[in-house]
Amino acid sequence: MVKFFLKLFSMMPLKLNHLIGTLIGRLLYLTNSQSKHVVRKNIEICFPNLSKAQQQDLVKESLIESGKGLSESGFVWFNSFEYNAKHIVKTKGAQHLKGNENTILLVPHFGCWEIAARVVSLHRPTTFMYKELNNKKQNALLLSLRQQQDLHMVAANKKGVLKLQRALKDKQLIAILPDQYPDEKGSVVSSFFKQDTRTMTLLVKLAKNNNAKVLMTWADRLDNGKGYELNVKPVNILSSTGMVDDDVALMNQAIEQLVKTKPEQYLWNYKRFKGIIRY
Template identity: 30%
Template structure:
């Protein structure tokens, strides 16, 4: 049954890969509208996150933001097959504008490794492809729930030589080695971490579990860090790759100080294009002991 499911999903991805960017985004918008109109989890979680993170918005503005966010999530879902199935050159041609690429050259000028933070903002698959076309790069990943899908995912993401390493102890050792060699490591920094490598730090004012991996890698390897995202341009015109400086203190040995700097760095990028953030992710579900789970008010963390 698992293999049949894989062949079905892989077939759908290949079919979706025949779409143009405009068609994929058009269908994605419709998918997002359905998520927004239906009283289901994506809309519910999006509304909760926006009420916590952007309380300054009026109710109509928050509803409009929820709609925009879910439409962008739908577009991302339909764009992923393009990034995986299209020829690499065709994908890279979608990058119409860039901002801040000189920061990468400056950071790596002395031979230091670089951690590129890529939150769930815009199209992070394109961002990964773009940078792997320019640098010796490794990306941290979690194995998919469908084991048969892992080989496919590694193959399509590694078409330009990018190395995918699992988020386990062995993978982290490899990631540190690449950074010591002056390479680039891509990390999604806004996931709720598992295991012991975490601390509680404010994210839009709410204390949430946050990864300490970035600060530990910086301390162990001397790597620097920047944050990036691929902003979706209007009317299927393509994307703009943006690179920005991180907040000071990301490599602080104090875990709370380091994770606070990490979350604030992510916040600043999200505030620049909040409608393209994946607000339907339960980022606030892991809080300090005794605090209320905002997605299940009857449950205490």
């Protein structure tokens, strides 16, 4: 059933796809869904200076963008990389992807990270770390849809880390979504929107140990199904102190600055602070 709807979404023009996604988001908002509860809690934590009305508006906008994220998944996964690339109407910073430097893509849960990964891999082979789903059948489907052409996927485990290191040595790009909630091992507690939360250390350690440049990479979702804007921007996440805690703090600050540009496009229905607060 999931595959059927993803395929159906893939056949729609992007404008219609995002219209359906908007309706999904509005439904999530109107039905007091679990997603709405999590989004509201996160926005209350991260934007305490907004009025209640402003927070509610942001909750609604965020759920609409989440709905678009659901519908556009089929659009991205069941169409070719080249077809996806046609919907990138503007690219900033593509020159940073060239060359043979060790390069790590810092990819937050912002905008459409799925299309960003595909389009970047057209410039240079890319190995992307992902978190496995508990449902093995769904995980196998997800992996088959994501891992194509020069986009390779590795699981977030010890074997996956070794594969990332091997990919770096082979001069591939490697990509990590560092704002997922990690296990205690391989993480530290760091501030994100002035709220302490557990944050992975893998990306900063790989950057330091491999003398790699770090590129913040994201695709803004444009209004009215007009496409996407791909952005590739060098960021400094290695502190002057050389301490991992300080490096992670810099990384979180960089993500926070991006999120503030279009907060509705961040994945707020993810329990980012679950180890600290109760949802």
